[in-house]
Amino acid sequence: NAGVTQTPKFRVLKTGQSMTLLCAQDMNHEYMYWYRQDPGMGLRLIHYSVGEGTTAKGEVPDGYNVSRLKKQNFLLGLESAAPSQTSVYFCASSHLRDRYHNEQFFGPGTRLTVL
Amino acid sequence: AQKITQTQPGMFVQEKEAVTLDCTYDTSDPSYGLFWYKQPSSGEMIFLIYQGSYDQQNATEGRYSLNFQKARKSANLVISASQLGDSAMYFCAMRGLRDDKIIFGKGTRLHILP
Numbered sequence: 001n002a003g004v005t006q007t008p009k010f011r012v013l014k015t016g017q018s019m020t021l022l023c024a025q026d027m028n029h030e031y032m033y034w035y036r037q038d039p040g041m042g043l044r045l046i047h048y049s050v051g052e053g054t055t056a057k058g059e060v061p062d063g064y065n066v067s068r069l070k071k072q073n074f075l076l077g078l079e080s081a082a083p084s085q086t087s088v089y090f091c092a093s094s095h096l097r098d099r100y101h102n103e104q105f106f107g108p109g110t111r112l113t114v115l
Numbered sequence: 116a117q118k119i120t121q122t123q124p125g126m127f128v129q130e131k132e133a134v135t136l137d138c139t140y141d142t143s144d145p146s147y148g149l150f151w152y153k154q155p156s157s158g159e160m161i162f163l164i165y166q167g168s169y170d171q172q173n174a175t176e177g178r179y180s181l182n183f184q185k186a187r188k189s190a191n192l193v194i195s196a197s198q199l200g201d202s203a204m205y206f207c208a209m210r211g212l213r214d215d216k217i218i219f220g221k222g223t224r225l226h227i228l229p
């Protein structure tokens with residue numbers, strides 16, 4: 001099993017360009033998440049999904065869109081990139097073991113720089 | 116709204132000593148789950164331990180244990196007999212009742228000294 005994979009691993013964009021980050025998981029997990037990690041800020045939740053065809057906003061959703069057309073994939077889009085979106089982006093997936101116990105499996109991260 | 120606070124941005128500990136990493140949380144949910152993750156310098160996120168607010172006992176996983184004090188809203192991670200490989204960032208996280216968000220604190224960077 002590959003677990004959680006993210007494509008691409010690195011990307012440099014110019015302000016105003018668009019791009020899509022792809023997250024794929026092969027564990028048949030219901031839940032998927034996108035976080036961004038910035039120095040001193042920890043991980044902040046951008047968007048998440050509780051199942052195929054569903055998405056919801058997290059803590060910092062502005063400037064991002066997501067789609068989950070297939071259970072195994074969760075796409076994060078930046079329509080018009082800004083320097084403030086320079087960050088490391090992590091995707092995670094999980095399934096619910098019991099009421100609240102759904103530890104997340106994380107991808108390796110995508111380092112995005114917006115010039 | 117839920118909030119996780121980790122007040123120790125960095126810690127230095129001598130090898131083989133026990134370490135306590137602080138985590139306090141704020142939620143109005145009657146039930147919730149708490150998690151700790153480790154992020155080594157290589158960047159991957161590794162799940163360490165889980166505590167349910169409804170669990171009768173504090174969670175333990177090998178050298179990791181969770182000092183859960185519900186009334187104080189704290190969920191401190193205890194690492195016994197620290198090793199050089201424990202040097203990493205450690206994040207506390209929480210999942211509440213009302214939605215499926217899992218939110219994280221800002222983390223504590225732990226340095227184990229030989």
